[in-house]
Amino acid sequence: MQTLKKLFAIFLIISGFLIITGCNNYVGTGQIQNVGMLVEGSIDDQAWGQKGYKGLQEIEKKFDVNVFYKEGIKTQQEVTEAVDEFVNNGVNLIFGHSSIYGKYFINISKSFPDVQFVYFNGGYHAENVTSLNFNSHAMGFFGGMVAGKMSDTNHIGIIAAYEWQPEIEGFYEGVMYENPEAQVHIDYVKDWSDQDTALKMYERMEDQDVDVFYPTGDSYSGNVIKRARKDGLYAIGYVSDQSYIDKETVLTSTVQHVDKLYTLAAEKFNEDELEGDILVFDFQDDVISLGEFSPVVPEDYQEKIEDIIKEYKKTALLPNE
Template sequence: MFKKVLSLLMVSVFILTLAVGCGAGGQNDTGENEDKVKIAMVTDVGGVNDQSFNQSAWEGLQRAEEELGIEVSYLESNQDADYIPNLETLLDANNDLIWGIGYKMGNAILEAAKQNPDQKYAIIDYAYEDTPDNLVGVVFKAEQPSFLVGYIAGKMTETGKVGFVGGIKSAVIDGFDYGFHAGVKYANPDVEIIRQYAESFTDSAKGKAIATNMFQNGADIVFHAAGAVGDGVIEAAKEQGKYAIGVDRDQNYLAPDNVITSAMKRVDNAMFNMAKELKEGNFPGGQTVVYGLKEGGVDIAPTTSKHVPADILEEVEELKQKIIDGEIVVPFNEETYNEFISENIK
């Protein structure tokens, strides 16, 4: 009896060993690798629910999870000092690709990429002069949709005065700022533009105060490129019965009667596209990927037709095509703006 039991145990061990051996490395019976691709992101200080580009980035990864079967996660940064430890945590978690969301993470991502050459990294809103082979920069021609919403503001203002609220001045925000200015002046050279920076991407109360002051001083439309600061801008528009223009995502849902359009930067599409490339074994390391109107990376919000008259929308579509065709080159900083004005505004 003992020999019989011992024989059964030996057979069981053999079968178990065989099964484990066949499954080593996460492979199934067909030899396919069952290990999921893992992608994670570190948010900028605005957090993952900033109603702006951090949230858009996370939505892109969630889409990749749903449609591509990729395992996704994120860590939030409450201050700049959180960037490096968050990146290290995601490195220890064996992610295949680690994202930094926002230009403020440029130095931290570059340092991490240099220290960990076998780890793949990517960053939103940053282009390096010399990009390591394990790093990809992704930038957007934010000046293009900003020009279009500026044109809308210039055509729709009834007071002849509009406003721009920026977060913290940088090359990225310059694109929104000067693109918007150019669009307003292209629509109506006589419109006055009030500009103010909040020196923050998180202080919604300051955004509300700035926008309220603009509205009380005659502006009837205010565009923001300021992350969560823009929540306050939109709240001020609601309280004052004025119009706001959103950014990064279609922000009409925040104030359906007040947000007339948004300058969309499709960070979600960029995140999804990179996930798809990575899963297919194509990682464009050492490069900067640029998204504009032509690439479907920027646009105005789908809800624009709710408030903007059809004739203005037709004009916007014509402008959009001219930008795509290169007939209109939208300015992205002070120098190119001055050139644009001298050549196009009489």
């Protein structure tokens, strides 16, 4: 009887050790438990926010985990409260769907050492904070080439959100490379979603004979394209392939496949390969591309752009370099 008791005790000790070891191994290898996302604006903006939510849904399917999101999170206090709530729901991978989250995540990262924070297009990083950056200059360049080719008035307009957006300079360079006679009009909304301001800028540019528009914002890009369609003008889509709005109006789109990058980051985290760093992605990584071409863009010019992009993938050099 004493022997049986000893064997049973040993069994309990071994069982308990396996359970504890298993749990520690689960956390230590960085395997995903649950996933959260913070959005500065809305997931219904038809552009950046929507692509982030799609990426979150892909993670949910691929890894069979619970996912959570919160919209309109813009301050440090809101971020801290949201992260605390996520963690209480078993979240150990959190995406901040904007550059603003870099500093906020840095400020709280040491308080949540078991959480991996990921955000977009910023220069902050720490042991458990990773920045995923799109090299947007090239996509802007190729979109600018198409705009320069297709403008009849030689007046092209950029309705930008902020001055720091790399795609703006790239777009300007692409226009001038393709059409040195063109004039590029640029104005800044200073907000990702201010549709009223963006449309006022559109009207001013239309009065200046602009016939191709590049609205580089979230919620307002679709509205500008719809207005261009109504006025018989053209646009270059932004972040999403916006040809669905109107196949003729949208000459092409500069597409950032944010959803693919979400899945890639989740895979790296799950394999314990996502270290705090600043990572940069471009056409070569298949997370940036041009969207569908409008049928009004000549086929031989479409082929020219596609060939230039293939060469860029090989050399990482734009045609003006």
